Each structure stands twice: as structure tokens, then as C-alpha cells.
Amino acid sequence: MNRWFKSGTPWIWLNAGAVAASLVMVFGLILMIAVNGLSFFWPSEVIEFEYQTEQDSEPRRVMGELQRSETMTAQAMRDAGFTVPEGQDIVVRHLIKRGNRDLDSRDFQWYLDDFMSEWERPRDVVVLERLQWGDFYGYIREYQEDGETVAEGGEARTAFEERMPQTRELVQQIERIERIEIGRVNFELERLRIAQRGVERAEELSLEERGQRQEELDAERAELDARYAELEAERNALRDELGRFAIVLETADGQHATIPLSRIVNAWWPNDMSVPAKLRHYVVAFWDFMTGYPREANTEGGILPAIFGTVLMVILMSIVVTPFGVLAAIYLREYAKQGPLVRTIRISVNNLAGVPSIVFGVFGLGFFVYLIGGNIDQIFFRDALPSPTFGSPAIIWASLTLALLTLPVVIVSTEEGLTRIGASIRHGSLALGATKAETLWRLIVPLSAPAMMTGLILAVARAAGEVAPLMLVGVVKLAPTLPLDGNFPYLHLDRAFMHLGFHIFDVGFQSPNVEAGRPLVYATALVLVMLIIVLNLTAISIRNYLREKYRADSD
Numbered sequence: 001m002n003r004w005f006k007s008g009t010p011w012i013w014l015n016a017g018a019v020a021a022s023l024v025m026v027f028g029l030i031l032m033i034a035v036n037g038l039s040f041f042w043p044s045e046v047i048e049f050e051y052q053t054e055q056d057s058e059p060r061r062v063m064g065e066l067q068r069s070e071t072m073t074a075q076a077m078r079d080a081g082f083t084v085p086e087g088q089d090i091v092v093r094h095l096i097k098r099g100n101r102d103l104d105s106r107d108f109q110w111y112l113d114d115f116m117s118e119w120e121r122p123r124d125v126v127v128l129e130r131l132q133w134g135d136f137y138g139y140i141r142e143y144q145e146d147g148e149t150v151a152e153g154g155e156a157r158t159a160f161e162e163r164m165p166q167t168r169e170l171v172q173q174i175e176r177i178e179r180i181e182i183g184r185v186n187f188e189l190e191r192l193r194i195a196q197r198g199v200e201r202a203e204e205l206s207l208e209e210r211g212q213r214q215e216e217l218d219a220e221r222a223e224l225d226a227r228y229a230e231l232e233a234e235r236n237a238l239r240d241e242l243g244r245f246a247i248v249l250e251t252a253d254g255q256h257a258t259i260p261l262s263r264i265v266n267a268w269w270p271n272d273m274s275v276p277a278k279l280r281h282y283v284v285a286f287w288d289f290m291t292g293y294p295r296e297a298n299t300e301g302g303i304l305p306a307i308f309g310t311v312l313m314v315i316l317m318s319i320v321v322t323p324f325g326v327l328a329a330i331y332l333r334e335y336a337k338q339g340p341l342v343r344t345i346r347i348s349v350n351n352l353a354g355v356p357s358i359v360f361g362v363f364g365l366g367f368f369v370y371l372i373g374g375n376i377d378q379i380f381f382r383d384a385l386p387s388p389t390f391g392s393p394a395i396i397w398a399s400l401t402l403a404l405l406t407l408p409v410v411i412v413s414t415e416e417g418l419t420r421i422g423a424s425i426r427h428g429s430l431a432l433g434a435t436k437a438e439t440l441w442r443l444i445v446p447l448s449a450p451a452m453m454t455g456l457i458l459a460v461a462r463a464a465g466e467v468a469p470l471m472l473v474g475v476v477k478l479a480p481t482l483p484l485d486g487n488f489p490y491l492h493l494d495r496a497f498m499h500l501g502f503h504i505f506d507v508g509f510q511s512p513n514v515e516a517g518r519p520l521v522y523a524t525a526l527v528l529v530m531l532i533i534v535l536n537l538t539a540i541s542i543r544n545y546l547r548e549k550y551r552a553d554s555d
Helices: 002-006 009-041 074-079 154-201 207-242 275-291 304-335 340-352 357-380 395-420 423-431 436-447 449-465 500-510 514-554
Strands: 046-051 060-073 090-097 108-112 126-130 135-145 148-152 245-250 256-260 264-268
Touching: 002 009, 009 275, 009 514, 060 074, 060 135, 074 090, 135 154, 135 256, 148 154, 154 207, 154 245, 154 264, 264 275, 275 304, 304 340, 304 395, 304 436, 304 449, 304 500, 304 514, 340 395, 357 395, 395 449, 423 436, 436 449, 449 500, 449 514, 500 514
Parallel strands: none
Antiparallel strands: 046 060, 060 090, 090 108, 126 135, 126 264, 135 148, 135 245, 245 256
16 A cells, blocks of 8 residues: 555546546536526426415415425425424425516415415416516417407417517517617717817807808708608607507416517417427527527526627737737747846736736726726817716726736746747757847747637636626626617727626626526526637637647748
8 A cells, every 4th residue: 555655646546536526517517507598498388276375265376387396394484484284394395487577566486385286287378578577477368459359269369470470570670770770860960969069169160160060060960850750750650550469368367468569579388389399489589599689677688788798898808918918928038138127027917817806997997997088088089078988988998907907817828838939949040040039020939829829718718707897897787789880980999888797797686586587697607608618719729720830830
């Protein structure tokens, strides 16, 4: 045994076990997120049952989706306010998503298994995804046009299914008009307002020139107002057309509700769907989640603005941090005279990586936003003041803050890559007549490119998941417009943006309906993990390509 320990074999097994345990934890974490996130889009069956406790004189009919079940001690349930028969030690309870938040105060509620009747799965139960108030569970009883019933019972479902595609097309037309066309007109009106301020402030203009410029602005504003009125009329006409159609539904407890089709995003009958139909619904729901805009305080809808903001911020951060980090590392390793000052700088850079990220956020707010952004507004955007242009949190300041946060990673990684280049390669190049600069930029730097890409990979992985500093320098709960659109200059670096990490924090901890937001937290976390993996794989592919390219060139 003593010889076995001295041979070092136990330490090899110990290291291998540590690696295996780490891999199990990492893959277990990803698997847990994937299972909880991806199951959100599967159309779960809707159950219906009667519920009657000892205090109830009559049973209540309940309808909804089973979220999860737990086995609890009877005493814990009694302490929580539930009535549990004496002599019972174990209680099974079920969390049911009842929906219908506009009719009932709570759309999630626990029910004890002891007081539930046998579960039924009616095939004609419909689930409606609405623009407001969450999901609705019930039976379609009537289909109405212009307030009059034109179909009932099974015919109402058929009429509703035939009308829904046309309704969705009208809704998409309205969204296109509001988001793109009216948005463009509002952007031009804002530009005119700033131009108007510029004319008022321009003391060098004569009265004649001022009047001529004012007439031009008035004419342009009148044209935009006319265009706005035209779009508004078109949008109102589409809304009136949408308002003609509605359905009447009955809930499990007998309540009736009339819901306009304009308020319905999607509808499905989960108990009447085949497996292929459920797969189609799953794919469509996941696609809508990835490409849609958030609703209902971010607890409904999609995450497109958050995905776009995260990717754009990481790209901007990479564009800034890579050249600065590489140049700083080259200077420290190749040009700077090694001594106490360089050692101090190197220690400072290494310690900078350990500074809490929120500190970088405070620095970014004070230096980038207030100092640099405020001075940019004073010099280039005085006509827009007091409304700030660059003097408020924006995606450009968030990218620069994260570039500063990840700069030590790139510097250290690049320096390690430069250190690995053998002295024989440098001496050989110099012996052949190359200058130090030629040796550095045509030989050393290309051979160190894989190390630089490794630093960039680590920087991207950290930047994509950071939240704390972003809350101070650019991230918002809900951004009405993307930083990229069809209005000049197309890429608006002065706008605030949404971020996947902050979206997870907001939905998980700031949402008024925690249970409704729980699946979205897992789904968004899965998207964030997948996004980081894709970005890392892209960088790894580039690194491997460069490594093979320069290895072949050196051969």
C-alpha cells in the first residue's frame, strides 16, 4: 500500500475523479435547465375534477394543468392552513395552473389529493394564449360576429378555427404598422424637433434665413403629420375589422366570458391533439418564443430583444477588447523594459480580474455615461438637450464597461501565448535579416493567435453572463425598440437594450406572478447557455483553424 501511494497512482485517480465529478455536475446542470425549459412548450393535458373539503357544502369543479406534485407531512399542511383528517400522516398535494386570471384572483393553486375526485380529460377543452391575463381554460360555446351569435357548440369551434388565421394576419399587419411604419414617422418627427431647436439656437442666421428654414421644417412636419394620420386611419380600420369577431367560453365552474379574437394569440385543444399535432405546436411555440416580443411584464411572449441585445453587446465588446488587450500584452512582453514598474502593472492587471463586477458598473456609470456621454451631448447634441443622447445608459457604454471588465483576461492569455514562442524562432528570424518589428508582426503574433482567441473565448463567456454592471450602464426591463432598425444611422448605440441575464433576473425575482414566470426562467437560461456555447464553439473553430494554418506554414 505504501508503495502504491508513493507511485502517485492514488493522486491520478483522485484527479480523474474530480474531473468526472465536475463533468457530471456541469452536464447535470445543463440537463436540468433543458428539461425544465423545453417542457414549457409542450401542450400539457388539461384535467378537470371536483374538489370538496370538509368545510365545503358543495363540490367545486376545477380545470387546469398539473404543474407538479409533492408529498408533505400532514402536520405541515395543517400548519399551512389546510384541513387534513386526523390520524393521517402523509398528504399528497398538486399544484394546478387554473388560468382565467381575469375571472379568479389566482391562476395557480395547491389542491390536496384527499379531496379531489377522479381526474377527467375532456377532449373539447380549449386553451387560449391571450395578450393579457395569461391563459384561459374553458369550452367554446358560441362564435360571434358583430355581437351576434352565428355558430354554437361544435360549429362554433369550426368557425373559430377558420377565422383565427385571418385574425392573426390582421394582428401582424397592425403590429407592422405600429412598430415599423409609425415608428419611422415618430423617429422623423423627433429629428424635426431637434432641428427646430437648432434653428432657434442658431444666432448666426438672419431673420430671412431663419424664416426660410422654419418654413421648410413646417412643410416637412405637415407631410409627416399627414402620413401619421394616414397610418393611424389604416390601423384603426384594421382594429375595427378585428373587433367584429369574438367567442363565448364557459369555464369549469359555469362562468361565461366573451373574448374578442383580437386578444387571442394562439389556441389549442391539448386533450384532442395527436402526437404529430403536439410536435407541430411545440415547434411553433418555441419559434414564437425565440422571435417574439415580451408581454405581461415579461412573463409572456418571446425574448427576441434580449437575444439581439446580448449578441450585439458581446460583438461590440469583442471588437473593443481584442485590439486593446492584444496591444497591451505585446507591449508588456515584447517592448517594455522588465523591471519593478512592469511587474507592478502586471500585478495590477491580474488583480483587476478579481474586482467585483458591480464596481465596474459604478465606474462605467460615472466615467462612460456621465463624463464621456455627457460631454458628447454638450459638444455634438446640444440641440437635443436636456434630453440626453449619449449621456444616459446605452448599449455602447455597456459594451465598453464589459470590455474593461474582461480586458485582464485577454491580456493574460495573450501574454502566455507570447511566452510560449521559443527563442529559437525569434533568433532564427533575426538571423535571416528580419527586424524586430517584422519578427513580431509576421511571426510571433500569428503564432500567438490561438492564445489570443482563447482569451477572447473566456471574455465572451464572462461578458454574456454578466448582469450586475449592466443594470447601471444600459440594460432595461423592456426596450420598446431594438438598437438596429431601418432609420439612419441604422445602428443606434445610444439606446438602452434588453439582456438575457437581466431578463432571467427580472422574470424570476421581480415578476408579480412567480409561478407563471418559472418555466420562462429555465427556458431563457437554456437559451443563454446555448448562446454562450455557440459563441465559444465559433471562437474555438477560428482558433483551431489559425493553429493548423500557422502550424502548416511553419512546417
